[in-house]
Each structure stands twice: as structure tokens, then as C-alpha cells.
Amino acid sequence: MNGYAGTILRVDLTNGKLKEDKLDPSFARQYIGGVGFVVRMYLDELAGKTDIDPLGPDNPFVLMTGPLTGQKLDGAARWVCGSRSPLTGVWADCNVGGFFGAYLKFAGYDGIVITGASRTPVLLRIEEGTARLEDASRYWGMDTYETSDALAEESRGGGRGKDRVFTIGPAGENLVRFASIVNDKGHLAGRAGLGAVWGAKKLKAITAFGSGKPDIAHPERLSALKGELKEAYESSIYIDAIHSFGTATYMDVGVIGGDIPMKNWKLSEWEGFDDLGPLVYEEKLLAGRKTCYGCSVACKREAEVLQGPYAFPKGPGPEYETLASFGTLCLNRDIEAVGKANDLCNRYGMDTISLGATVAFSMECFEAGFLSLEDTGGIDLSWGNADALVKLVDQTGKREGFGRRLAEGSLRLSGELGEETRQFLTTVKGLEAPMHDPRCYHSFALAYATSSRGACHTQSPVFPVESGGLYFPDIPGLAGESEGMDSHGKAALVALCQDFGAFFTGSAVFCNLGASPVTALQAVEAVNAVTGFDYTLDEVIQLGRRIWYLQRSLSCVFGASGADDALPARLLSPLEEGPSAGSVPDMELMLKEYYTLRDFDPQGRPSPEVLKELGLSDVISLIQP
Amino acid sequence: MGLFKDAETFDTMLGGFFLRVAETPEVADKLLDSKLTIRFIYSDPEVVLFIDCSGDRVEVRSGDTDTKAEVEMTMSADIAHKFWFGKVNLTAALTRGQMKAKGPVPKILKLLPAIKPTYTMYPAYLEEKGYGEYNIY
Numbered sequence: 001m002n003g004y005a006g007t008i009l010r011v012d013l014t015n016g017k018l019k020e021d022k023l024d025p026s027f028a029r030q031y032i033g034g035v036g037f038v039v040r041m042y043l044d045e046l047a048g049k050t051d052i053d054p055l056g057p058d059n060p061f062v063l064m065t066g067p068l069t070g071q072k073l074d075g076a077a078r079w080v081c082g083s084r085s086p087l088t089g090v091w092a093d094c095n096v097g098g099f100f101g102a103y104l105k106f107a108g109y110d111g112i113v114i115t116g117a118s119r120t121p122v123l124l125r126i127e128e129g130t131a132r133l134e135d136a137s138r139y140w141g142m143d144t145y146e147t148s149d150a151l152a153e154e155s156r157g158g159g160r161g162k163d164r165v166f167t168i169g170p171a172g173e174n175l176v177r178f179a180s181i182v183n184d185k186g187h188l189a190g191r192a193g194l195g196a197v198w199g200a201k202k203l204k205a206i207t208a209f210g211s212g213k214p215d216i217a218h219p220e221r222l223s224a225l226k227g228e229l230k231e232a233y234e235s236s237i238y239i240d241a242i243h244s245f246g247t248a249t250y251m252d253v254g255v256i257g258g259d260i261p262m263k264n265w266k267l268s269e270w271e272g273f274d275d276l277g278p279l280v281y282e283e284k285l286l287a288g289r290k291t292c293y294g295c296s297v298a299c300k301r302e303a304e305v306l307q308g309p310y311a312f313p314k315g316p317g318p319e320y321e322t323l324a325s326f327g328t329l330c331l332n333r334d335i336e337a338v339g340k341a342n343d344l345c346n347r348y349g350m351d352t353i354s355l356g357a358t359v360a361f362s363m364e365c366f367e368a369g370f371l372s373l374e375d376t377g378g379i380d381l382s383w384g385n386a387d388a389l390v391k392l393v394d395q396t397g398k399r400e401g402f403g404r405r406l407a408e409g410s411l412r413l414s415g416e417l418g419e420e421t422r423q424f425l426t427t428v429k430g431l432e433a434p435m436h437d438p439r440c441y442h443s444f445a446l447a448y449a450t451s452s453r454g455a456c457h458t459q460s461p462v463f464p465v466e467s468g469g470l471y472f473p474d475i476p477g478l479a480g481e482s483e484g485m486d487s488h489g490k491a492a493l494v495a496l497c498q499d500f501g502a503f504f505t506g507s508a509v510f511c512n513l514g515a516s517p518v519t520a521l522q523a524v525e526a527v528n529a530v531t532g533f534d535y536t537l538d539e540v541i542q543l544g545r546r547i548w549y550l551q552r553s554l555s556c557v558f559g560a561s562g563a564d565d566a567l568p569a570r571l572l573s574p575l576e577e578g579p580s581a582g583s584v585p586d587m588e589l590m591l592k593e594y595y596t597l598r599d600f601d602p603q604g605r606p607s608p609e610v611l612k613e614l615g616l617s618d619v620i621s622l623i624q625p
Numbered sequence: 626m627g628l629f630k631d632a633e634t635f636d637t638m639l640g641g642f643f644l645r646v647a648e649t650p651e652v653a654d655k656l657l658d659s660k661l662t663i664r665f666i667y668s669d670p671e672v673v674l675f676i677d678c679s680g681d682r683v684e685v686r687s688g689d690t691d692t693k694a695e696v697e698m699t700m701s702a703d704i705a706h707k708f709w710f711g712k713v714n715l716t717a718a719l720t721r722g723q724m725k726a727k728g729p730v731p732k733i734l735k736l737l738p739a740i741k742p743t744y745t746m747y748p749a750y751l752e753e754k755g756y757g758e759y760n761i762y
């Protein structure tokens with residue numbers, strides 16, 4: 001089947017049974033791949049059950065590649081997994097890079113649907129069209145690096161390449177609510193705690209290896225497109241920048257407009273900032289460069305610190321989000337401590353955004369007297385205390401000491417500490433906001449509020465479109481100029497980004513960074529050339545729209561309502577200084593326009609009419625009382 | 626029609642600002658560390674400014690189209706003006722072709738932290754030199 005392996009693997013962890021389903025070509029055409037497959041299959045798997053425990057056996061976990069995964073194409077190595085989040089309680093999907101998705105497809109599978117739960121640790125081995133569950137007791141307790149090394153090592157020999165490993169670490173096993181799943185040490189299904197879903201299922205790892213390449217419908221069209229794109233990539237300064245400095249480049253670019261949150265979002269300027277920029281990164285951390293399958297952009301960094309209190313061996317280095325969450329957000333100017341905290345998070349398998357935000361929240365609670373040294377086990381949570389930060393990361397992964405409380409995330413911690421600490425929260429639907437300030441780009445405010453998984457900058461391309469990394473001149477609604485600190489017209493911009501993004505970022509699956517030079521029409525052509533489908537740009541926006549409504553509906557199924565489409569007070573408090581001083585997104589205006597555009601009722605549910613029009617009648621009874 | 630009606634005003638105004646920057650050790654020292662030579666090619670109105678950081682002091686030369694520059698940046702005068710207020714979305718300007726750069730991108734990016742203090746210097750300079758009407762932010 002052109003562009004697809006043609007088979008979906010189903011794994012029931014409760015009874016240990018595996019089953020293969022053929023991928024229906026008409027399903028593939030309607031749902032494209034990636035998140036389109038994930039949400040539809042997840043919803044079908046629920047079979048009407050809505051009251052499920054995210055950490056219980058009834059919560060399915062779905063992992064799907066896209067039609068381009070496994071193609072040697074820049075910025076197209078990605079794939080998606082999703083489930084109900086133990087952190088937020090609502091729907092969560094994660095977009096992942098690396099090599100695992102490509103090798104899963106080469107092994108003959110477009111994706112995996114996992115149900116049930118095992119009583120003892122298991123791992124799923126996938127190799128050249130076969131899959132089997134194995135006892136994983138000996139890996140349980142290992143960190144993600146040890147597990148990846150052990151499994152990759154075992155697979156060597158016989159003249160073939162190593163297995164690609166997707167695994168949880170101790171944080172997932174310990175049900176840390178923001179535990180991640182880690183592919184080949186540095187590519188994470190990072191946010192919203194999907195690692196804890198695996199931990200609860202006692203699923204330690206999946207390995208994949210294969211050598212089959214999916215057929216391409218029109219190889220000549222694909223190579224013509226690659227030729228066209230070659231020039232665009234070579235002349236793209238954006239690509240050159242992320243190739244040269246990785247996402248850390250954004251430290252110097254984002255600060256100009258005031259997009260980088262500091263001191264738990266109370267500042268956008270701070271003198272310690274310069275110690276965390278890409279030049280200091282190069283000097284103190286950089287140890288190499290890495291990439292995802294088939295991508296020449298190679299934006300990934302390797303880092304190491306050879307000596308001192310924050311020494312760690314060479315491994316995947318911190319991204320921009322981590323430099324900000326463990327750096328500026330906590331007023332920690334020690335980049336080596338950021339590197340160490342990142343290394344620990346990778347090893348334990350934890351989301352650096354949620355943990356950094358929860359530490360910053362705790363630092364503010366400590367300053368305001370809501371937390372004492374007694375509460376923290378003697379750890380001084382003063383702003384900028386790098387030792388405390390690293391110690392807390394370690395404790396959280398192990399669920400020890402004060403880390404036990406951090407492991408619940410900032411919203412639950414605030415619940416324990418009292419109503420007055422809510423003012424320090426930065427969560428939407430329970431998910432800590434990423435490191436982009438909605439006071440600087442008002443569209444982010446609406447995107448955070450209405451994303452099905454909570455405050456998120458990757459689920460749709462609103463962030464790169466508004467901040468400039470992605471430009472789609474061939475989509476009229478996205479071709480114009482947009483004033484960041486203005487709320488007018490943002491509802492339409494956000495809705496269109498979400499619809500197109502559900503195709504582009506979600507289902508195709510392009511990388512929001514590495515696919516920067518790709519136009520919308522070129523994206524459609526890439527998918528058509530590979531699959532043989534004849535999508536038009538209008539059609540993929542419509543299909544994306546349907547997929548987006550499915551994501552939204554899943555969060556409604558799990559109890560999200562209109563009241564949850566809101567930003568915390570901290571993100572709506574004007575800054576006194578800096579480039580965005582005084583700017584506050586007009587949530588009332590944007591949400592009013594957005595609800596009308598989306599045809600939502602006041603509870604934030606899509607109307608039966610819009611769901612019918614999109615061919616999603618089966619969802620109506622799940623979300624309407 | 627852009628903000629600037631004639632080349633002379635823009636040339637004197639921005640060239641003067643670059644000279645001010647060249648005399649500010651906090652910024653100039655970092656520029657000199659880069660050893661970079663940059664030609665700014667502005668349109669509407671057409672002005673060329675050459676910044677030479679290869680010696681022991683930063684030189685600003687107006688209209689130098691002959692000396693070989695390591696980096697060439699092309700943009701409209703309006704975008705340049707906005708940039709020095711810190712008001713240009715740099716990523717968008719580059720991806721949308723409003724700013725074009727020729728030369729080693731990493732070297733250009735390395736200058737960003739160095740020039741950060743200039744965003745506050747620019748409006749003050751405009752007021753001081755009688756260009757208040759252009760102080761638009």
C-alpha cells in the first residue's frame with residue numbers, strides 16, 4: 001500500500017494476545033495518518049466507555065506513523081501517540097521525532113493499538129513483520145539510557161542494524177504524572193504523562209527493527225519535489241540557524257520580542273539571561289549534533305559536562321524549552337545545571353516543561369511562605385538555586401522526598417497548598433504552559449486555551465506561524481501580516497492553524513521546525529506523491545478540521561468544558577517592563593469569536609450540527625448529555 | 626511609499642546611530658570580537674551602509690559598495706528602522722523575505738546578544754538628534 005506499511009498491530013496486555021489488522025485504504029485516505037489515525041482508533045477502542053481511569057487497563061494507548069514517516073525527506077520523520085492523560089485527565093497526543101517511527105514502518109506496521117494492562121513488566125519486540133511480548137523484569141528499574149543501550153546491544157549481530165527503542169524510565173514506572181516515553185534517549189513523547197500510562201500498564205519498552213520500505217506511488221514526483229525543496233532549504237536562514245545552534249537559537253531571537261518567560265512568568269528581561277544563550281551553550285555544553293531519520297536539518301544537540309558538581313556524560317542536550325524552563329523560569333543562570341537537569345529528565349523519562357514549571361511554582365510558593373524548609377526536606381527553594389533544582393529533578397524521578405509532591409504536577413500541588421497559591425499557577429487544563437508568552441503573541445493565548453491537551457505550543461502550528469518560523473503564502477488566511485500584541489482576528493488565525501495543522505503537523509506528519517521551507521501546496525504534493533491520493537489543499541484542511549474536532553471531542557468526553565478554555569491569571573497579568581509591557585490578550589473577544597467560528601455551545605462542546613456536517617455523528621451521543 | 630522621504634535623511638540618521646553604537650564599548654567590543662564586515666543594502670530609499678569590525682575600531686562607511694563584505698543584509702529602510710527599536714519579528718522577516726542575508730548565518734546570529742542594548746539606545750538617539758518624528762514606538 002503506497003506510503004503505508006498496510007498493517008496495524010493490536011496488543012492486549014491483559015491476556016498477552018497480539019493481532020494484526022489490515023489498514024483499510026479508505027480509512028487511510030480519510031484520516032491520513034499520525035494523529036488522525038490515533039484519535040479515530042482511540043475513540044473506536046473506547047467503544048462508548050467514557051469513565052475510564054487514565055492509569056487503568058481501560059485506557060488504550062495508540063501510536064501511529066504518518067504517510068511520510070520513513071521517507072528520506074527533511075522534517076518528516078515524525079509520528080504521534082496518544083491516550084488519556086494522567087496529568088490533565090483529558091485527551092493528550094504527543095508528536096515525536098527520532099528513528100523509531102521509521103523503523104516501525106520498515107518492520108511492517110503503521111502503528112500499534114495497546115489495550116489492557118500486564119501484571120508484570122513486559123516489552124514488545126517488533127522485527128521484520130513479527131511481534132512478540134517478552135518479560136521485561138530485568139529492565140524494570142533501569143533508566144531510559146540503560147534500557148536503550150541494553151536492548152540495542154542485544155539486537156546487534158547477524159549483520160543488521162540495531163533495534164530502535166521507545167521506553168519509559170523510573171518516572172514512568174513510578175507514575176510521575178508528567179512522565180515521558182523516550183525514543184533512542186533524546187526524542188520524547190514528552191508532555192502530559194503518557195509515560196505513566198505505560199508504567200501503569202507495566203509496559204517498559206517497544207523495540208522496532210525492519211528493512212522493508214513502503215512503496216511510493218509516484219517516485220518521479222517525489223524526486224521532483226525534493227529537487228524543488230533543495231533550493232528552498234539551502235537558502236533558508238531559519239534552517240541554517242537551527243542547524244547551527246539548534247533550538248537554543250531561540251534564546252537570542254525570542255528575547256527581542258519578550259517571548260521568553262522568566263521568574264515564573266513575572267519578567268521577560270533579566271540580567272542572568274545571557275548565561276543561557278546559544279553561545280554559552282556552545283562553549284559549556286555542546287558535544288555534538290544529531291538528527292531524526294532522513295532529516296538533514298539536524299537540529300538536535302549532544303551535550304556533556306566533564307567535571308564539577310553538574311558533570312554528566314555525553315547525551316542528548318537541552319532544547320530551547322528546557323533552557324527556559326530550568327533556566328529563566330527559575331532564575332537559574334547556571335547552564336551546566338540546566339544540562340544536568342535535562343540529562344536526569346531524559347534518563348528518568350520526564351517532561352522538562354512541566355517539571356521546570358512546577359519547580360518555578362514551588363520557588364514562588366517558598367518565597368511567599370506557602371512552603372517551608374520543613375516541607376521541602378531542608379531544600380532551599382530560593383530563586384536561582386541550581387543545586388536545589390538538580391536535587392528536585394532527581395527526587396521527582398524517584399518519587400522521593402519533596403519530589404513525591406512535585407511528581408503530581410503544579411495544579412495538584414497548589415490544591416494541597418491552598419487557594420492562595422493558584423495565583424502562581426501557569427496551567428491550562430492542568431498542563432503547565434510551554435515557554436512562549438501569550439502576552440507577546442495573543443494568538444498563543446487562544447491556542448493554549450483551546451488546545452485539546454491544555455497549554456501546548458506544538459499541537460497546532462499557531463506558534464511557528466505567528467512567531468515566523470512557518471510561512472504558508474498559499475493559504476490566504478495565513479499569508480498576511482499579523483500583529484502579535486493584538487487580539488483582533490486571532491480567532492480565525494488560530495482555527496485555521498488548528499485545521500491545517502491537524503493535517504500538516506498532526507497527520508502528514510511534518511516537523512514544525514524542519515519543514516519550515518515547505519509550503520502548504522508542497523506538503524500536499526509530498527503526501528500525494530507518496531500515497532497516490534489526489535488530495536487538494538482545501539480537502540486536507542477539511543480533513544484536518546475533522547481530525548481537530550475529534551481531538552476536541554475526546555477532551556469533552558473526558559470532562560473538559562468551556563470553563564477550561566481559560567488562561568491562568570498569571571499569564572494574563574501585564575508585565576511592567578520589557579517588550580510586551582502592558583500587553584494582555586483579550587480572552588473574552590477571542591473566545592467569543594472562536595466559539596462562533598467553531599460552533600461550540602457555552603460548555604465548549606461542538607454542536608451536533610457541526611459534528612454531523614463533518615461526518616462525526618457517532619461522537620454526538622458521547623459529548624451531549 | 627515608506628517612512629523616509631529621502632536617502633540623505635535615512636543615511637545620516639541610521640549612519641549616525643551606527644557611529645553611536647561604534648562608540649559604545651559595551652556593544653563595540655563584542656562587534657570587534659566578531660571581526661565581521663557587513664554591508665547593509667537598504668531600499669526605499671536606497672542607502673548602503675558598511676560596518677567594518679575587522680580592525681581595532683568599528684568603522685561605519687556610507688555608500689561603500691566596493692569593499693568585499695563577509696555578510697550582506699538586504700531590507701527596506703522601514704524594516705531596518707523598526708528593527709533597531711527591537712520591534713521586528715526577526716524570524717518572520719527572514720522567512721518572509723523581508724530581510725535577506727548572504728554570508729555565514731551563524732556569525733550573524735552571534736551578533737544578536739551583542740546588539741541587544743541598542744534597542745533602548747535607538748529611541749533615545751532619535752530624540753537627542755532631532756529625529757523625534759521618527760520615534761514611532
Ligand code: SF4
Pocket residue numbers: 074075076077078097098290291292295296297298299300511512513514515
Ligand atoms: S528539524 Fe530537528 S526535530 Fe525536526 S525532524 Fe529534523 S532533526 Fe528532527
